[in-house]
Amino acid sequence: xxxxxxxxxxxxxxxxxxxxxxxxxxxxxxxxxxxxxxxxxxxxxxxxxxxxxxxxxxxxxxxxxxxxxxxxxxxxxxxxxxxxxxxxxxxxxxxxxxxxxxxxxxxxxxxxxxxxxxxxxxxxxxxxxxxxxxxxxxxxxxxxxxxxxxxxxxxxxxxxxxxxxxxxxxxxxxxxxxxxxxxxxxxxxxxxxxxxxxxxxxxxxxxxxxxxxxxxxxxxxxxxxxxxxxxxxxxxxxxxxxxxxxxxxxxxxxxxxxxxxxxxxxxxxxxxxxxxxxxxxxxxxxxxxxxxxxxxxxxxxxxxxxxxxxxxxxxxxxxxxxxxxxxxxxxxxxxxxxxxxxxxxxxxxxxxxxxxxxxxxxxxxxxxxxxxxxxxxxxxxxxxxxxxxxxxxxxxxxxxxxxxxxxxxxxxxxxxxxxxxxxxxxxxxxxxxxxxxxxxxxxxxxxxxxxxxxxxxxxxxxxxxxxxxxxxxxxxxxxxxxxxxxxxxxxxxxxxxxxxxxxxxxxxxxxxxxxxxxxxxxxxxxxxxxxxxxxxxxxxxxxxxxxxxxx
Amino acid sequence: xxxxxxxxxxxxxxxxxxxxxxxxxxxxxxxxxxxxxxxxxxxxxxxxxxxxxxxxxxxxxxxxxxxxxxxxxxxxxxxxxxxxxxxxxxxxxxxxxxxxxxxxxxxxxxxxxxxxxxxxxxxxxxxxxxxxxxxxxxxxxxxxxxxxxxxxxxxxxxxxxxxxxxxxxxxxxxxxxxxxxxxxxxxxxxxxxxxxxxxxxxxxxxxxxxxxxxxxxxxxxxxxxxxxxxxxxxxxxxxxxxxxxxxxxxxxxxxxxxxxxxxxxxxxxxxxxxxxxxxxxxxxxxxxxxxxxxxxxxxxxxxxx
Numbered sequence: 092x093x094x095x096x097x098x099x100x101x102x103x104x105x106x107x108x109x110x111x112x113x114x115x116x117x118x119x120x121x122x123x124x125x126x127x128x129x130x131x132x133x134x135x136x137x138x139x140x141x142x143x144x145x146x147x148x149x150x151x152x153x154x155x156x157x158x159x160x161x162x163x164x165x166x167x168x169x170x171x172x173x174x175x176x177x178x179x180x181x182x183x184x185x186x187x188x189x190x191x192x193x194x195x196x197x198x199x200x201x202x203x204x205x206x207x208x209x210x211x212x213x214x215x216x217x218x219x220x221x222x223x224x225x226x227x228x229x230x231x232x233x234x235x236x237x238x239x240x241x242x243x244x245x246x247x248x249x250x251x252x253x254x255x256x257x258x259x260x261x262x263x264x265x266x267x268x269x270x271x272x273x274x275x276x277x278x279x280x281x282x283x284x285x286x287x288x289x290x291x292x293x294x295x296x297x298x299x300x301x302x303x304x305x306x307x308x309x310x311x312x313x314x315x316x317x318x319x320x321x322x323x324x325x326x327x328x329x330x331x332x333x334x335x336x337x338x339x340x341x342x343x344x345x346x347x348x349x350x351x352x353x354x355x356x357x358x359x360x361x362x363x364x365x366x367x368x369x370x371x372x373x374x375x376x377x378x379x380x381x382x383x384x385x386x387x388x389x390x391x392x393x394x395x396x397x398x399x400x401x402x403x404x405x406x407x408x409x410x411x412x413x414x415x416x417x418x419x420x421x422x423x424x425x426x427x428x429x430x431x432x433x434x435x436x437x438x439x440x441x442x443x444x445x446x447x448x449x450x451x452x453x454x455x456x457x458x459x460x461x462x463x464x465x466x467x468x469x470x471x472x473x474x475x476x477x478x479x480x481x482x483x484x485x486x487x488x489x490x491x492x493x494x495x496x497x498x499x500x501x502x503x504x505x506x507x508x509x510x511x512x513x514x515x516x517x518x519x520x521x522x523x524x525x526x527x528x529x530x531x532x533x534x535x536x537x538x539x540x541x542x543x544x545x546x547x548x549x550x551x552x553x554x555x556x557x558x559x560x561x562x563x564x565x566x567x568x569x570x571x572x573x574x575x576x577x578x579x580x581x582x583x584x585x586x587x588x589x590x591x592x593x594x595x596x597x598x599x600x601x602x603x604x605x606x607x608x609x610x611x612x613x614x615x616x617x618x619x620x621x622x623x624x625x626x627x628x629x630x631x632x633x634x635x636x637x638x639x640x641x642x
Numbered sequence: 643x644x645x646x647x648x649x650x651x652x653x654x655x656x657x658x659x660x661x662x663x664x665x666x667x668x669x670x671x672x673x674x675x676x677x678x679x680x681x682x683x684x685x686x687x688x689x690x691x692x693x694x695x696x697x698x699x700x701x702x703x704x705x706x707x708x709x710x711x712x713x714x715x716x717x718x719x720x721x722x723x724x725x726x727x728x729x730x731x732x733x734x735x736x737x738x739x740x741x742x743x744x745x746x747x748x749x750x751x752x753x754x755x756x757x758x759x760x761x762x763x764x765x766x767x768x769x770x771x772x773x774x775x776x777x778x779x780x781x782x783x784x785x786x787x788x789x790x791x792x793x794x795x796x797x798x799x800x801x802x803x804x805x806x807x808x809x810x811x812x813x814x815x816x817x818x819x820x821x822x823x824x825x826x827x828x829x830x831x832x833x834x835x836x837x838x839x840x841x842x843x844x845x846x847x848x849x850x851x852x853x854x855x856x857x858x859x860x861x862x863x864x865x866x867x868x869x870x871x872x873x874x875x876x877x878x879x880x881x882x883x884x885x886x887x888x889x890x891x892x893x894x895x896x897x898x899x900x901x902x903x904x905x906x907x908x909x910x911x912x913x914x915x916x917x918x919x920x921x922x923x924x925x926x927x928x929x930x931x932x933x934x935x936x937x938x939x940x941x942x943x944x945x946x947x
Binding site: 324325334349 | 644645646648649733736737738739740744747751752755766788792882885942943944945
């Protein structure tokens with residue numbers, strides 16, 4: 092790169108600060124990012140900015156929006172991808188899968204024998220004091236044993252550069268639609284970035300999700316299970332995602348009012364009357380699912396849904412009552428749960444966390460509040476988090492009162508210096524804080540982790556909370572494929588795994604919007620003989636003009 | 643079979659897109675004639691334009707071309723304005739995205755976003771052209787990308803019903819006693835039927851010929867008879883999809899009874915008879931729309947479970 096055009100594009104991004112994923116403090120590009128860096132720099136600042144703007148426009152045109160204070164806004168996508176190399180990913184992926192298996196075992200235990208309490212791994216109060224345990228489903232085990240079909244595990248890089256788990260999301264983790272649409276937008280808007288970089292594909296997610304949901308179905312006497320996606324409706328902030336998943340899986344997107352219970356079975360109202368539903372991928376809160384069990388005052392929900400679940404006639408994914416597994420107090424015990432249920436050492440570490448119920452910890456936290464982050468145990472989406480260094484004296488004083496009054500309701504962590512990645516803002520690319528939410532699917536036989544996941548980026552300078560409700564955007568997340576066989580750098584890689592790794596090819600038009608959810612059928616077709624029509628001539632030979640004789 | 647809520651939404655997408663298209667066509671012709679012809683009394687003419695869309699009790703301050711544009715073209719809160727109908731179609735589509743092809747959704751979305759927030763009379767032609775072009779794109783994509791399944795049939799019935807309804811409104815507002823060429827040509831143009839009429843009838847335009855063409859022509863896709871018989875066909879297909887394959891009387895589908903009677907009434911009476919109390923006839927034709935909408939509701943959108 093003679094002439095260094097990058098000097099102008101990434102000038103503002105080389106700040107010399109530690110913790111950037113693209114640049115070392117002395118300003119050199121880290122090897123994982125080298126090829127991407129050079130390709131972006133080659134575009135030049137103007138071309139890069141104009142194509143970035145067209146990305147945002149295309150999101151508005153496609154209706155890829157989220158609801159912000161009653162207004163539809165395009166979800167901000169930043170055009171500088173995050174890159175994760177194959178080796179690091181294989182560890183992250185194994186760590187996420189391990190965590191999901193442990194949480195799955197924990198849920199099963201909580202709703203059946205509670206062995207972990209008997210064996211002293213977790214205190215009884217953890218379960219009895221949680222508002223998330225749903226007593227109605229105690230003793231019920233879903234047909235294929237899975238309660239955690241879809242999980243999103245939030246990771247951050249700590250000061251050492253390694254990934255740590257920040258929180259688990261095992262109720263209704265959202266954001267996977269942005270993984271799919273970010274990749275599609277990047278492949279269309281910046282096709283040349285993918286050249287020479289074997290980026291693993293993400294498009295198989297909907298097909299995998301459908302397979303996991305179908306695997307969870309009750310016995311349908313040989314008929315194909317009917318799967319639906321249940322949405323609170325189009326005013327929900329994640330409606331775009333609900334719709335996209337239903338569309339790419341080829342299943343119906345229903346609202347609660349479309350469903351009705353008859354004789355402990357759930358049906359949907361169709362133009363031909365009622366049709367049985369076997370699996371409901373619910374994207375609503377438990378509280379609004381069934382007024383017979385939760386909130387009798389609520390008009391929302393499907394009366395009788397829980398009865399039908401208990402009767403074994405319909406399966407909810409994720410299961411009711413999963414909230415106990417992503418309670419932030421439970422989080423502090425997950426490494427112990429991994430050791431207890433799986434007899435393995437945790438691959439991914441937690442962020443250090445104080446449990447405030449322990450008097451010594453509470454005292455220490457109250458003392459050091461201005462340097463810590465305090466989170467409510469039942470919060471999600473960044474709600475209720477207080478960041479000590481950024482809070483005023485009055486806020487901290489009020490928080491002290493609340494911690495003393497309800498120590499079970501809170502946990503405290505040191506401020507984690509999230510890593511940064513250059514992100515396009517007003518004056519050009521500047522370092523901004525990011526996290527990573529990989530998604531995992533549990534089909535019962537296997538936990539599959541989507542290569543990549545959602546990288547969320549906090550757009551305001553210095554901001555550590557990445558949620559879209561706090562001005563967060565996202566980045567396409569690239570997991571590089573392991574080196575190919577025959578490649579001189581391939582030494583030491585596991586050849587068995589490579590066959591699995593689909594590579595993104597933006598010029599490949601044979602694919603539809605996303606991969607065909609019924610990939611297996613496509614394979615079957617591929618081995619079938621040529622279609623019959625190719626064997627039948629368009630016109631019968633004896634009907635053709637007998638031109639030889641005509642001469 | 644499909645979700646009733648989605649069937650309902652598809653029907654209304656069909657109606658609203660057609661309403662936006664027809665409203666743009668009617669306003670394009672009628673407002674242009676007001677601004678062109680200085681001899682016309684603009685206040686009366688504007689009241690007449692509102693009348694086509696069933697808007698009465700219009701305050702005097704609204705009887706200007708600019709106010710007609712504000713209320714009937716750019717007001718997004720009014721589902722009978724061009725932008726409002728597109729907005730309503732888009733909102734319905736947003737609730738049933740998985741039932742539409744991505745191309746159709748994106749086209750509806752960009753069309754709605756692209757409609758101007760305000761239009762000056764000097765620029766109105768561009769706004770009408772935009773709306774008509776975009777509706778044509780949407781209809782073309784529907785035609786080319788959608789499976790001819792139930793969802794498509796509901797949308798198609800909505801589109802045709804709305805088209806027949808708008809025609810009836812337009813004819814009802816027309817002054818039959820004005821037999822001038824100019825008035826008749828204006829009527830034909832606002833029904834987007836002038837060129838087709840000229841090719842079919844050759845020679846000069848006559849008001850009776852125009853009425854006959856608009857109501858009864860069997861191969862002009864905007865005539866009442868054409869729309870009604872297409873609706874009948876769509877309803878028959880729907881009935882077959884729902885298992886009424888041997889509907890020997892053709893009446894298992896309640897909507898078909900209503901459509902069939904309206905069609906027969908137009909087709910098998912003398913034109914003189916129809917125009918005798920023309921306003922009332924056109925009123926009845928509009929009521930057919932409501933009756934069929936209700937029949938679809940009880941049969942498909944909200945069937946007793």
